[in-house]
Amino acid sequence: MTTIVQVKEFAQPFLARHPDFIMVGRELIRLPIGHVITGFNLQRTSLVTYIRTTWFSGPMFTPPFCSAGMGSENGIMSGDIDDPLYRSKFLSELERTNSDLLDKISTIQGILDHPHEPFYTFGIRPEAEAVLLTGLGRFSEARASLAELFAAERRASDAHRREIEQMQRDGRKVWVWANAAGSWHEKREAHLKELLALLTQGEPGPIAALLHQWEAIKAKELKLEKFWKPTPFAFES
Structure with missing residues (x-):
């Protein structure tokens, strides 16, 4: 390499x-x-x-x-x-x-x-669309996108649970990897639900504060703290 x-x-x-x-x-x-x-x-x-x-x-x-x-x-x-x-x-x-x-x-x-690579039948990940719309101050659209995402994921989760239950009834072993992503998914969902709650309230200040908090986390994660410049969002003015 x-x-x-x-x-x-x-x-x-x-x-x-x-x-x-x-x-x-x-x-x-x-x-x-x-x-x-x-x-x-x-x-x-x-x-x-x-x-x-x-x-x-x-x-x-x-x-x-x-x-x-x-x-x-x-x-x-x-x-x-x-x-x-x-x-x-x-x-x-x-x-x-x-x-x-x-x-x-x-x-x-x-x-x-910009055209996004297809994500199943979508051109952009629903969570990505919601986050970007939030950054632009389009809160009602972002809220609708997240609500749709959670509804789709509930349907998928219910279908997965029924599949696991059927496998167990058939006597097949349910492997550990079938639920290995659970912890990651729960953390992701918690952050998105936090955003959805603030979008439902519709107050720009708390929404901006959360986005700035996430920016700081990302800057530290990427080791770019000295290069990242915190700036206000357009919807804060």
């Missing part, structure tokens, strides 16, 4: 041209970091000289244990560092993706508007 020293050396020409980017570990992150974080991840793989490069963008105010961001691999930016043609392709594609894509998804509205 490629080392951090190798990927830093590969990314150095891009960093020299773009002082608004920093490199943290294997990630190129664009500054300033406010409500949204964007950048590139130069991931390691099992191949010794290969870099798998993905772009990403997401809200800093994502609730813990939830997912509201987006990202994808760019095949041109991925490749073998021993390939003499790879470096120029890598750098030129970084430039193109930064200007053509990251500029468009560096805001809350930009993430919401």
Whole structure:
């Protein structure tokens, strides 16, 4: 797998041209970091000289244990560092993706508007839509999205419980992994229900306070406290 020293050396020409980017570990992150974080991840793989490069963008105010961001691999930016043609392709594609894509998804509205990879029949995860709508101050839409999410998850949970009960009646062993995600799901659900309760009340102050709290948690989790700049949401003015 490629080392951090190798990927830093590969990314150095891009960093020299773009002082608004920093490199943290294997990630190129664009500054300033406010409500949204964007950048590139130069991931390691099992191949010794290969870099798998993905772009990403997401809200800093994502609730813990939830997912509201987006990202994808760019095949041109991925490749073998021993390939003499790879470096120029890598750098030129970084430039193109930064200007053509990251500029468009560096805001809350930009993430919401950008085409998302299909999530079952949805184009965006329901929880992601609700979080983004909240950040934009569209509280009634966010509340409706979360209420719909919880209703769908209750239906899925009921169906899963009936399936487990049927397996037990048939004498089949219910494996531990069938419920292994329970703890994670409960924590995720608790955070989303906390948000839903505040959205139901509809008071901007408590909602903003919760989002800022989640931003601080995310900044600490990503070890970006010194780069994250707390800023008010538009709905706070």
